[in-house]
Amino acid sequence: MAPDGQGAVPVTDPVFDTPVTRAYGTRLPVVAGGLMWLADAQYVSAAARAGIISFITAASFPEPDRLRAEIRTCRDLCGGAPFGVNVSMLPKLIQGEQTEQVFRLIAEEGVRFVETSGRNPEAYMPILKEAGITVLHKVPSVRYAVKAQSVGVDMVSIVGAECGGHPGMDMIGSMINAALAERRLTIPFLIGGGIGTGSQLVAALAMGAAGVVVGTRFLVAEEVAAHPNYKQALVDASELDTALTMQTVRNTIRTLRNETTDLVSKLETENPEIGIAGLMPYVSGKIGREAYRTGDVSRGMLSAGQSLGLTDRVEPLADIVAGMEREAMAALARLRPVGV
Template identity: 70%
Template sequence: MTYRWNTALTRKLGIRLPVLAGGLQWLADADYVTAAARSGIMGFITAASFPEPDDLRAQIRTARAACGDLPFGVNVSMLPKLVPGEKTEGIFRLIAEEGVSVIETSGRNPEPYIPLLKDLGLTLIHKVPAVRYAIKAQSVGVDMVAIVGAECGGHPGMDMIGSFVNAAMAGRDLDIPFLIGGGVGHGSQLVAALAMGASGVVMGTRLLVSEELNAHQGYKQALVDATERDTALTMSSVRNTIRTLANETTQEVARMEQDNPNVTIQDLLPLVSGQIGRKAYQTGDVSRGMLSAGHALGLTDRVEPMADIIARIETEALQAIGRLEGVVTQEIAG
């Protein structure tokens, strides 16, 4: 039996399930978003993975041909080191020209681009690490916010607020639709997020073991073998905290941060360059590089098609809803 979920996210994006497959640097390509679309959710091609406009355009067109009428989006990181400021506007225009209507942004305040994005007819989902940033994003006119808590792989921000607390605060403080991410990889978490007012969830780590992901089988198996205890937080000394798979590189970075209170990003760059981590996706050797991974590693138990992962998550969600039946009963006076 096929179910259709009804939230602000599913209605706005035209997807069946209230789940987003977040953008993944070097990994979120046309194959990734096609697998997501066919699974009933939405994925995002990561623009920073394709720095040449023609390459990004080609990925979008490949995805469009494979997805047909099924929607997908593009992730635009506005960190200058990934997408130089003078190119960001051009990337937004390219995305709109190619008929994509939804973008996921992160990295800095999108306010300067809001008028342009509205003129282009793009729906903007801005990703932030804490509710206080979500409130700011709401005030400048974004359409939705994705709040990604401390449990996430990648950049959880400096506040390190957990997803459960973020969800409750967002339900209290926000008027626009919001999504919850960070450690999300089970259907019961989707139900919990919806119960706290979210319109859906964002998943990253949980989907890294999808068969369709263009990464080495050894890399995926390493994630299956890992547990929620196998991540490391580093780079807080340079105000760029990142959660990654614990390995030789994270040990070296942590040692440098401990030994040198004045360490700089330039000092760390030979170890943390994204090009080093990219090799792990190509070779399966996870001993080196900063490989973003979150606490949802505790839920990555096998490599399988994305459709099967999403089907399991939906089954878990329906089971969670079933468990709620009868939990609360009304007492009849007299």
């Protein structure tokens, strides 16, 4: 879009023709990563119309019929534009887990793209490959990306320590992840964690990435189904307003700093052996979900990365993406000699 959202950008620079855009059929090599409770058909289809790809979070629709209905609604809203489904697996298989059934449902619905995370997807690769599904696996550092590559995923997204949500235990920054990935991987990789500008997209491409993953920067999109007060809190926050907690249970999470993060940090400092059972009354996802409904951000673990410093207003997702494209074009112009 033009600066005021008054029309489409007429030309896409050839530099944006990458394995990501070719795999997904998108205009820009940008992935809007799955957002728990928030990446629904409205949000994902808005990404599709903006020229990028996003993923419905399957865990947000735990009943199979609801997930199937959401996929079908998204397909209708996308009008042929690409979209996918995110399947976030727990770090360890637990009794009663329905991951295999979810993958089979996705395949039955003819979904062509899947984003996986949480643990090694190797056990499910035969189901996905038989269905012709392109698999993007999300990891927190390059050593896990190397393993994912070995089990046959098509692409990996590596989200650094700056990211909202779970940056893993290694806490490697995005710049280092990109440099290491360029040396150690042969499949296409994307870089995430603190990404929110077009200049960062250009930097990632220059470092060998095929694209970027964006989460926090898109949380203030109009199409995100969350209370206006929640979005305004993100607009008002800065890169200094996140907190890391839950390191004691080896499940580090970066979230918006609030009363809950202060309390959890205190509990972990005073009792490092507290365990997940002791933390659960404060960190349950159900508590955080209420913030999306009510706009009260004082409680709950509300995933947010350091790109909070870039969330300056609430606007349509297409306008955020268009702004990133303008920034990318400006970055390219700075790099190119006059007349090239």
